[in-house]
Amino acid sequence: MSETTTPLTPEAGAPSAELPAAPQPPGSGATAAAPRGGRGALVRWALWLLLAVVMFLAPVYLPGQYLTVGTWVMTGAVGAMGLTMLVGQAGQLSLAHSFFLLVGGVSYAVLSGDGSDGFIGLHLPTFVALVLAVAITALVGAAFAPVSGRLSGIYLGVASLSLVFLGWYLARSLPSLAGTTSSGRYVEDLHLFGFYFGEKSPSLYVLDVPIGQNERLWWLFATLTAIAYAVARGAVRGRIGRAWRAVRDNEAAATVMGVSVVRQKAIAFAVSSSYAGLAGVMVVWWYDGLLKPDEAVDSGTYSTSVAIAYLAMVVIGGVGSLGGAILGSAIVFGMPLILPLLTQGDGSGINAVSGTDFSPVVITNLIYGALIVLIIVFEPGGFAGLGRKLTARLRRG
Amino acid sequence: MGSSKIARTLAVSTVVLSVALAGCSTKASTSNSGGAPAAGGVKTDVGVTDKDITLGNLTDLSGVFKTLGLGITQGTQMWAEDVNAKGGICGRQIKITSQDHGYSAEKAVPLYAQSKGSVLGYVQLLGSPILAALKKPLTDDKVAVVPSSWASTNLDVPEVVMVGTTYDVEMVDGLSYLLSKGKIKEGDTLGHIYVDSEYGKNGLKGSMSFADAHKMKIVQSAITSTDSDLTSAITQLKGAGVKAILLTTTPAQTASAVGQAAAQGLDVPVFGNNPTFTPQLLQTPAKAALTSGNFITVAGIQPFSSDAPVVKDIATRYKAKYKDTPTFGPLVGYTFGQTWGAILKTACDAGDLTRQGILDARAKTTVDTGGLAPSVLDFTNLGAPSTRAVWLLKPAEVEGGLSLVQPEPYTSDEAKAYKTPFQK
Numbered sequence: 020m021s022e023t024t025t026p027l028t029p030e031a032g033a034p035s036a037e038l039p040a041a042p043q044p045p046g047s048g049a050t051a052a053a054p055r056g057g058r059g060a061l062v063r064w065a066l067w068l069l070l071a072v073v074m075f076l077a078p079v080y081l082p083g084q085y086l087t088v089g090t091w092v093m094t095g096a097v098g099a100m101g102l103t104m105l106v107g108q109a110g111q112l113s114l115a116h117s118f119f120l121l122v123g124g125v126s127y128a129v130l131s132g133d134g135s136d137g138f139i140g141l142h143l144p145t146f147v148a149l150v151l152a153v154a155i156t157a158l159v160g161a162a163f164a165p166v167s168g169r170l171s172g173i174y175l176g177v178a179s180l181s182l183v184f185l186g187w188y189l190a191r192s193l194p195s196l197a198g199t200t201s202s203g204r205y206v207e208d209l210h211l212f213g214f215y216f217g218e219k220s221p222s223l224y225v226l227d228v229p230i231g232q233n234e235r236l237w238w239l240f241a242t243l244t245a246i247a248y249a250v251a252r253g254a255v256r257g258r259i260g261r262a263w264r265a266v267r268d269n270e271a272a273a274t275v276m277g278v279s280v281v282r283q284k285a286i287a288f289a290v291s292s293s294y295a296g297l298a299g300v301m302v303v304w305w306y307d308g309l310l311k312p313d314e315a316v317d318s319g320t321y322s323t324s325v326a327i328a329y330l331a332m333v334v335i336g337g338v339g340s341l342g343g344a345i346l347g348s349a350i351v352f353g354m355p356l357i358l359p360l361l362t363q364g365d366g367s368g369i370n371a372v373s374g375t376d377f378s379p380v381v382i383t384n385l386i387y388g389a390l391i392v393l394i395i396v397f398e399p400g401g402f403a404g405l406g407r408k409l410t411a412r413l414r415r416g
Numbered sequence: 417m418g419s420s421k422i423a424r425t426l427a428v429s430t431v432v433l434s435v436a437l438a439g440c441s442t443k444a445s446t447s448n449s450g451g452a453p454a455a456g457g458v459k460t461d462v463g464v465t466d467k468d469i470t471l472g473n474l475t476d477l478s479g480v481f482k483t484l485g486l487g488i489t490q491g492t493q494m495w496a497e498d499v500n501a502k503g504g505i506c507g508r509q510i511k512i513t514s515q516d517h518g519y520s521a522e523k524a525v526p527l528y529a530q531s532k533g534s535v536l537g538y539v540q541l542l543g544s545p546i547l548a549a550l551k552k553p554l555t556d557d558k559v560a561v562v563p564s565s566w567a568s569t570n571l572d573v574p575e576v577v578m579v580g581t582t583y584d585v586e587m588v589d590g591l592s593y594l595l596s597k598g599k600i601k602e603g604d605t606l607g608h609i610y611v612d613s614e615y616g617k618n619g620l621k622g623s624m625s626f627a628d629a630h631k632m633k634i635v636q637s638a639i640t641s642t643d644s645d646l647t648s649a650i651t652q653l654k655g656a657g658v659k660a661i662l663l664t665t666t667p668a669q670t671a672s673a674v675g676q677a678a679a680q681g682l683d684v685p686v687f688g689n690n691p692t693f694t695p696q697l698l699q700t701p702a703k704a705a706l707t708s709g710n711f712i713t714v715a716g717i718q719p720f721s722s723d724a725p726v727v728k729d730i731a732t733r734y735k736a737k738y739k740d741t742p743t744f745g746p747l748v749g750y751t752f753g754q755t756w757g758a759i760l761k762t763a764c765d766a767g768d769l770t771r772q773g774i775l776d777a778r779a780k781t782t783v784d785t786g787g788l789a790p791s792v793l794d795f796t797n798l799g800a801p802s803t804r805a806v807w808l809l810k811p812a813e814v815e816g817g818l819s820l821v822q823p824e825p826y827t828s829d830e831a832k833a834y835k836t837p838f839q840k
Binding site for chain 1 (some may be wrong): 457477478479514515516517518520521522525526527529531533544545548549551552553567569570611612613617618639641642669698
């Protein structure tokens with residue numbers, strides 16, 4: 020393979036809908052990453068800037084509950100970007116994403132915890148704990164290589180599902196690491212250079228708005244999402260991404276070209292799980308520092324249903340597309356949270372609801388299910404496919 | 417052609433526009449009216465105006481506990497109407513705003529963020545995963561909350577106002593009753609099937625403590641809340657020669673356990689914690705086993721079918737107002753309301769209806785529920801359950817599916833001596 024350098028930074032990038040990396044046509048190979056003319060680059064720069072300004076100012080306008088929804092969507096987006104690389108780029112099915120979330124969360128809790136209340140904690144600085152937690156999750160993902168190297172498709176999916184059961188069992192049997200199923204364990208939010216992201220009584224004001232925990236977490240999560248996106252984009256467009264696609268499209272051909280199939284599969288699993296690890300740390304922060312193992316394997320924060328939700332994000336967004344993963348998270352993680360907020364705003368009237376009626380939450384679940392079916396039936400390429408069609412039409416017209 | 421210009425204009429105008437708009441953000445810090453004495457000399461902060469006191473109700477109206485959530489919600493609503501008809505509390509009317517989280521912690525977190533700015537406290541918070549997720553925010557915000565879960569391990573903070581006794585004390589009372597009736601003896605081996613969660617572990621704490629005191633042996637069988645077939649657990653207990661079965665399980669698991677015990681010829685008394693039974697179980701094949709007299713359970717509230725005047729009054733009005741099948745939910749909800757009412761009155765007398773004022777009042781309040789609860793509820797001892805008395809119940813073909821085993825409440829000496837984890 021020839022050594023090509025591709026920019027890792029998103030400056031030459033396009034906004035989400037324009038993302039290439041179309042996985043459907045086999046043999047499509049790498050996508051051109053060469054910056055197109057100065058004008059296009061400028062437009063894209065301006066759009067990125069616009070996005071940055073919007074994301075920076077959003078906490079000033081949005082009430083706390085919508086910030087909470089936003090940070091949850093970003094958490095899902097980071098995890099889904101990892102999974103979309105694994106599924107869409109490297110062609111490996113995984114149903115173990117929620118297990119890697121748990122590994123990330125537990126690692127962070129053990130590394131950053133102060134060891135009080137009978138929990139094991141190394142009391143490392145929170146930022147170091149974050150970095151190490153991501154690294155540990157990557158290693159755990161790579162350790163799955165003996166399995167991922169031998170299996171593919173639905174066989175790999177089912178094999179990886181066992182990890183969720185394993186994680187669920189281990190988390191409950193090791194309460195000194197993961198906290199008890201009753202009350203979990205609490206760890207600190209990130210603090211960096213004396214700046215506390217979990218600040219409850221803020222002294223910082225932006226445009227006369229007090230910047231408390233919700234606002235700070237929004238900024239933190241947005242930054243982490245942006246970094247995750249930039250790195251993923253670099254990987255997808257670079258040599259790693261080409262190797263992944265070669266493995267995905269034809270393992271024999273990839274071997275002939277000198278790509279080590281087993282190694283690339285292991286790398287894909289490691290990268291994907293490191294994203295899930297980061298998302299797992301974000302989950303702990305989102306819950307105000309609470310890490311709590313699930314009480315059942317099929318419901319809760321690290322359950323099989325969450326693993327399937329991540330797969331749904333990837334499919335809705337368009338398999339292999341990073342921007343699509345973010346949109347998928349907005350639908351799968353965001354919608355069930357935002358609809359109850361909008362429909363039961365002041366809480367009046369709900370007392371008239373009978374237990375068998377269509378309550379806002381029931382309607383939310385119906386819309387969510389219907390949307391997945393509609394997207395798969397009418398646009399198998401997901402939102403990324405829609406976006407590509409739209410931009411193509413705009414260019415033509 | 418001019419796209420770069422457009423882009424630049426777009427970017428610059430956005431920045432300018434947003435900065436300008438930010439001046440009118442509704443989130444901008446305004447003068448904080450917190451703690452200011454309002455009309456009538458009562459201090460208020462969140463959720464209280466001169467006319468209203470607003471309480472929140474964060475419950476499950478669409479998930480696995482929707483029947484219970486709906487019943488409790490209706491009960492609290494009935495309480496609020498009764499209070500308002502009598503002129504309210506502290507000269508203010510009670511308003512309850514309800515939100516449905518569908519038994520999902522992820523949904524509950526933003527819903528709490530939405531309602532916390534407009535309510536004084538929560539008259540109901542349903543679900544132990546939800547309580548776990550919100551416990552720290554509730555403590556940080558000093559918001560008093562009545563949870564619909566009764567694990568004594570949650571009594572470590574003053575914000576949690578638990579109405580009725582806890583699962584461990586229920587278990588001690590139940591075992592003591594079986595012992596006093598000669599259904600079990602000192603030195604017996606007992607089997608305890610429990611859901612491996614906050615709920616089940618708290619029940620186990622009670623049975624272990626009782627077994628220690630009476631030289632009994634507990635054979636533990638941990639299951640998960642979604643297990644539906646308890647055949648192997650019952651086989652295991654039968655093999656161990658247990659003299660009684662203790663259940664801290666879900667209702668469906670109760671049906672499976674009781675049915676299997678009957679099928680395997682394990683004819684021993686079965687005692688279940690309060691959440692192990694719902695009236696719907698009497699429509700299942702387990703009905704015969706449940707009504708055979710082997711199964712008893714307890715509750716911190718009178719059954720719907722009770723002859724007590726207070727229950728009859730509420731039950732009659734409930735059936736006139738709502739069309740849903742009666743459960744113990746409405747009575748539980750009514751007691752939740754009575755507890756808030758007593759705390760609000762204490763706070764009003766102290767001239768402080770702030771959130772801190774509510775927590776201070778809680779520590780001075782005892783609640784007379786007029787006979788709904790088995791005793792006066794005493795909240796003055798933080799960390800201890802508000803009562804150690806229970807109503808002993810057995811399944812029966814009556815409204816609500818349960819009838820009293822004996823007309824008096826039951827409190828065992830062991831329960832009085834039992835020390836809950838955070839008792840001072």
